[in-house]
Each structure stands twice: as C-alpha cells, then as structure tokens.
Amino acid sequence: MKQHLLHGIGVTEGVAIGTAVCVSNHIGDILQIPLAEDEVEKEIRRFGQAVEQTRSDIQGLRNRVETEISEEIARIFDAQCLFLNDPSFLSSVEDHIRDERVNAEWALKETMTEIQQRFDLIDSQHLRERSEDLRYACRYVVRHLRGLDLHHLSEVANDVVIVADDLSPSDAVRLGRENAAGFVIEHGSRTSHTTIIARSLNIPAVLGVHGAQALLTDQSEIRVVVDGSRGVVVVAPSEETLDGYREQKVALRQREKELQVESQLPVLSRDGVAVQVMANIDLPEEIEEAQRFDAAGIGLYRSEFLYIEKSPELPSEEEHLALYRQIVERMAPNPAIIRTYDLGGRKIAREVMETQGENPALGLRGIRLTMARQNIFKSQVRALLRATVFGDLWIMLPLVTILEEVHAFRAFAEEMMAELEAEGHAFRRDFRLGIMIEVPAAAMISDLLAKEVDFFSIGTNDLIQYALAVDRNNEHVANLYRPLHPGLLRLLRQVVASARAEGIEVSLCGEMAADPALTPILLGCGLRRLSVNPRQVPVIKHRIRSLTVGRLAEVVDVCCQLGTQAEIDAYLRQALEEEQETAVGPEGPSPG
Ligand code: PEP
Numbered sequence: 001m002k003q004h005l006l007h008g009i010g011v012t013e014g015v016a017i018g019t020a021v022c023v024s025n026h027i028g029d030i031l032q033i034p035l036a037e038d039e040v041e042k043e044i045r046r047f048g049q050a051v052e053q054t055r056s057d058i059q060g061l062r063n064r065v066e067t068e069i070s071e072e073i074a075r076i077f078d079a080q081c082l083f084l085n086d087p088s089f090l091s092s093v094e095d096h097i098r099d100e101r102v103n104a105e106w107a108l109k110e111t112m113t114e115i116q117q118r119f120d121l122i123d124s125q126h127l128r129e130r131s132e133d134l135r136y137a138c139r140y141v142v143r144h145l146r147g148l149d150l151h152h153l154s155e156v157a158n159d160v161v162i163v164a165d166d167l168s169p170s171d172a173v174r175l176g177r178e179n180a181a182g183f184v185i186e187h188g189s190r191t192s193h194t195t196i197i198a199r200s201l202n203i204p205a206v207l208g209v210h211g212a213q214a215l216l217t218d219q220s221e222i223r224v225v226v227d228g229s230r231g232v233v234v235v236a237p238s239e240e241t242l243d244g245y246r247e248q249k250v251a252l253r254q255r256e257k258e259l260q261v262e263s264q265l266p267v268l269s270r271d272g273v274a275v276q277v278m279a280n281i282d283l284p285e286e287i288e289e290a291q292r293f294d295a296a297g298i299g300l301y302r303s304e305f306l307y308i309e310k311s312p313e314l315p316s317e318e319e320h321l322a323l324y325r326q327i328v329e330r331m332a333p334n335p336a337i338i339r340t341y342d343l344g345g346r347k348i349a350r351e352v353m354e355t356q357g358e359n360p361a362l363g364l365r366g367i368r369l370t371m372a373r374q375n376i377f378k379s380q381v382r383a384l385l386r387a388t389v390f391g392d393l394w395i396m397l398p399l400v401t402i403l404e405e406v407h408a409f410r411a412f413a414e415e416m417m418a419e420l421e422a423e424g425h426a427f428r429r430d431f432r433l434g435i436m437i438e439v440p441a442a443a444m445i446s447d448l449l450a451k452e453v454d455f456f457s458i459g460t461n462d463l464i465q466y467a468l469a470v471d472r473n474n475e476h477v478a479n480l481y482r483p484l485h486p487g488l489l490r491l492l493r494q495v496v497a498s499a500r501a502e503g504i505e506v507s508l509c510g511e512m513a514a515d516p517a518l519t520p521i522l523l524g525c526g527l528r529r530l531s532v533n534p535r536q537v538p539v540i541k542h543r544i545r546s547l548t549v550g551r552l553a554e555v556v557d558v559c560c561q562l563g564t565q566a567e568i569d570a571y572l573r574q575a576l577e578e579e580q581e582t583a584v585g586p587e588g589p590s591p592g
C-alpha cells in the first residue's frame with residue numbers, strides 16, 4: 001500500500017507510531033431463538049449471570065481507574081453500571097424473555113432498541129452520550145452471553161495503534177493500559193467519555209476517521225502514524241515521513257521537558273513586565289496539569305460540565321461543594337475563578353429545550369437562563385458561597401449584558417447568604433464577584449459595570465461572534481472570524497481602560513489568549529492576565545518572555561487605524577520583527 005492520509009479530529013496532542021490493530025465493537029447479527037417453555041427460567045438465569053459478570057468487570061475497571069487515573073474518570077463507569085443496576089431495565093429484558101419466549105440476546109436487543117428510541121426523540125448531545133453508555137453496557141453483556149473474549153493486547157508488541165469503529169470508555173482504558181500507543185476511531189465526539197479518557201491517559205487520538213476500518217481490516221502489519229495535533233492519520237508512511245515523525249516525537253518530548261522546567265520561573269517580559277498566566281479548565285482532572293505548569297490560578301472553570309455530567313439529575317449542593325472545594329484548595333493560595341452555569345445556546349440544557357427559540361445564541365443563555373430558573377441555580381450559588389472559606393474563590397457570571405443582571409445576582413446571593421447564616425453554614429461575605437465581558441454592549445458600558453464588580457474576564461470566543469456577527473461554528477463565514485479586526489481591538493482596549501480606571505482586575509480567557517501569535521497584541525491592549533488551556537500555559541509564558549511590552553501599545557494603536565486584514569498582517573509582521581531585533585540579549589534589560 002502507498003502512503004496516504006486520512007483526516008479526522010485530533011483530540012489529544014502528540015504523535016503515535018505503530019502497527020494498526022482493528023478492533024470491532026459490532027457484535028454481529030443477533031438471532032431470535034425461540035425457547036421451549038421449560039427453558040425460560042434457565043435463560044433468565046443465564047442473563048442474570050452475564051449481567052453479574054459484566055457488573056463485576058466494570059467495577060474492577062472502575063477501581064483500577066480510580067487508583068491509576070482519577071476518581072472523576074472512574075465515575076464514567078458508574079453511568080454504565082446505572083443501567084445494569086436499574087431494576088426496570090433488567091425486568092424489561094426478563095419480561096421479553098418470558099413473554100415472547102426468546103433468547104436473552106434478542107430480549108436485550110429489544111429492550112435496548114426501545115430505550116434508544118426514547119433517547120432519539122430528544123435532541124441533546126448529552127443524552128446521546130448517555131445512550132452510548134447504554135449501548136456499551138449491553139454489548140458487554142452480549143459478549144458475556146456469547147462467551148466472547150474481550151479485546152486484549154497482551155500478546156501484541158508495544159507499538160500498537162487501535163483502529164476501531166467505536167471504542168467504549170472501558171475498552172479505551174483497558175487498551176490504553178495495555179500500552180496501545182494511539183487510537184483511530186471512526187465515531188465519537190470531542191466531549192465523549194472515550195475522548196476524555198484518551199486525553200487523560202495522554203494517548204494520541206484522532207476521531208471521526210470514516211472508512212479507517214474498511215481500509216485497514218484485512219491488511220497485516222500495516223504501519224500508521226496518529227498525529228493527534230493535526231487530526232491526521234498517515235497510513236503506510238514512507239520511511240521519510242516516519243523519520244520526520246520520529247524527529248517530531250523526540251522534539252516534542254524535549255520541548256515539553258524544557259517548557260515544564262521553564263514554566264516554574266517568574267513570568268516577566270524582556271522589559272520586566274509581570275504577566276499572570278492562568279488555566280482554563282472544564283474538568284477537575286485538568287487541575288493537575290495546571291499545577292504542573294505552575295498556572296497562576298484557574299482563570300475559568302466552566303461549571304456546566306458538572307451539570308452535563310449529572311444530567312438528567314441535577315447536581316446536589318454537596319456535589320457542587322465537593323468539586324469547588326477541591327479546585328479552590330488545590331489551587332490555593334492562587335485564585336480559582338468559577339463561572340456559574342453557562343447553559344443554553346449551543347450548550348445543552350434540557351430546562352431550555354422547549355424555549356430555545358429560533359436563534360439560541362441570542363436567547364435564554366448564561367446568566368439569563370440561571371436567573372430565570374433559580375431552582376437549578378440555587379444549589380450552585382449556595383455551594384459557591386460555602387466554598388469561599390476553603391481558599392481564594394472568585395465567582396464569575398457569564399453573558400452579562402445589562403447592569404440589572406449584576407444587581408439581580410447580588411440580591412439573589414444576599415438571599416442565599418441569609419439562608420446559609422440561618423442554617424449555621426460558614427461562608428465569606430466579601431467574596432469577589434466578576435463578570436465575563438462577551439457581549440459588545442457590555443464592553444461599551446464596561447466603565448459602568450466596573451463600578452459594580454470586582455473583576456472582568458473577557459470571553460473573546462463569544463465577543464468576536466457577537467461583535468462581528470459571525471457564528472464561531474459556521475464554516476461558511478470562518479474567514480470573517482477575525483480576532484484582529486480593529487473593531488474588536490478597540491473593544492478590548494476599552495474594557496482594559498475601564499477596569500484600570502476603577503482599579504479592578506481584568507483578564508482574557510477566550511481562545512485568543514492561547515495563540516502565541518496574538519500574545520503581543522493582547523499585551524499591547526494592556527492585558528496583564530491571560531487564561532488558557534493548561535497545555536498552553538508554558539507556551540504562552542515562553543512567548544511573554546520573548547517580548548518587549550513597552551512598544552506594544554503603539555503597535556495596537558496603529559492596528560486600530562488600519563482598514564484591511566492584509567494591511568494589519570503586513571504591519572504586524574514588520575513591527576514584530578523589529579521588536580525582536582531591538583530586544584536586548586536573551587534576558588532583556590534589568591527591570592530597574
Ligand atoms: C468565551 O466566550 O470566550 C469563553 C471563554 O466562554 P465559552 O467558550 O465557554 O463560551
């Protein structure tokens with residue numbers, strides 16, 4: 001076979017080189033086998049035993065994951081056990097066996113289809129993922145019913161790349177622990193549990209690679225490269241390509257080591273300006289990476305993940321509290337900024353299903369939704385307040401557009417504090433309250449908002465989409481999604497100036513902050529606090545150390561006056577080259 005490329009979505013950075021091993025999760029056709037009346041009870045017992053074996057396998061995996069990876073990841077397996085422990089699920093299968101006098105596999109398939117149909121009626125990514133848990137659990141049971149072996153790699157050499165149509169979280173853990181070097185998966189999404197596991201095991205993975213199995217199944221000993229950073233799989237790489245990737249792997253490892261060592265140093269620009277680089281996290285297990293790269297705190301914790309994880313149940317106050325306490329304590333003495341639920345819009349919340357409206361991004365979203373549904377908000381706010389005693393917790397509200405939203409939240413928090421006081425719970429009344437600036441009108445009244453809150457965090461992912469009228473997920477207008485649009489730069493400067501005038505903190509936590517090419521612009525806008533995904537923390541710190549901040553405000557001044565993207569690009573190229581040339585020595589001048 002000649003070298004060729006397959007494209008997909010890269011979900012874990014890094015490169016894996018190995019021999020492709022195809023793993024199929026299709027359990028093949030399930031046949032309907034009629035039973036004699038006296039076989040029915042035996043069949044129900046056979047089903048019960050297979051469920052018991054599955055439960056014990058999954059529990060075993062869960063325990064292993066808990067000790068080897070983390071409690072959060074281990075909880076993924078609880079979702080599968082949920083079905084296996086659910087009496088109505090089990091009795092439905094038994095009823096099918098009994099009423100239709102059919103084999104357990106068929107009865108299980110029938111029950112699974114019925115539940116699946118109910119899931120399909122609801123347009124929710126989260127529920128689709130719950131239905132994946134159901135499918136994985138059922139497949140597991142069928143494997144036991146058929147006495148089939150699980151996929152094992154023990155007898156295969158180390159450098160194996162798993163090529164799967166669909167990989168369950170349990171298979172991902174087991175195969176990952178058995179030294180699979182990389183994953184190529186035909187299905188799956190960025191937020192699926194399998195993705196989360198691949199990331200936390202640091203296994204390069206590319207998803208959405210349609211046709212990978214068909215191409216590789218009958219090939220023996222075929223080499224593949226999984227390039228998780230670019231979302232590419234190279235099949236049958238030439239020696240030259242392999243050499244390139246081998247070098248890249250060595251360089252990546254080396255670079256990571258250097259960055260990690262370097263990230264412990266103070267973050268000062270060449271001209272001695274201190275900048276804080278914080279971490280954005282969606283999952284608590286990312287805290288470890290934030291700590292490893294010495295992030296100056298958590299600049300954004302997107303709390304909606306907890307909601308999405310627990311759905312259809314609401315997280316309890318104690319669950320919120322345990323999580324916030326963990327984040328705050330582990331980051332102490334640095335601050336942890338916890339954002340209240342930003343649900344609605346593209347972030348699913350079943351509470352708004354019927355009320356999404358024609359244009360969800362302009363609808364009931366963020367603070368608008370939580371203030372309108374205080375029943376889901378109450379336990380979160382109470383837990384946030386209670387968690388203030390465990391470290392430096394800052395509370396942040398998403399999508400604030402009008403002053404009244406801040407007033408309404410303060411009044412709501414007062415009510416919650418009165419309740420907590422009456423119940424004898426400890427909390428800090430002087431917690432810091434801040435808002436995301438991600439709506440253009442909020443940026444324009446940032447002078448007024450700055451009088452009402454303790455900090456701003458600029459969410460450019462949304463600010464760009466609202467200011468430029470460009471849906472951040474619409475490929476047809478992707479060329480108009482321009483972080484360097486002078487209109488946006490003017491807004492950024494305005495927000496920073498408002499914060500400075502009132503002496504409040506301001507940071508930027510949109511994806512823009514994670515792009516080292518844009519760091520000079522952000523510093524030129526006056527920002528001194530950036531928050532980026534944990535893996536980018538050392539990269540951005542490194543970039544800051546290479547810059548002379550003194551001149552950058554002028555550079556942004558000029559950009560704000562330039563009309564076209566081409567002019568901005570050309571000017572920046574020249575200005576930043578000059579900036580690097582005039583920088584004095586690797587350490588720069590002494591701050592004094
Ligand atoms: C943003 O809008 O820039 C942001 C950080 O929030 P999210 O990406 O969660 O919408």
Ligand code: MG
Pocket residue numbers: 438459461462
């Ligand atoms: Mg946002």
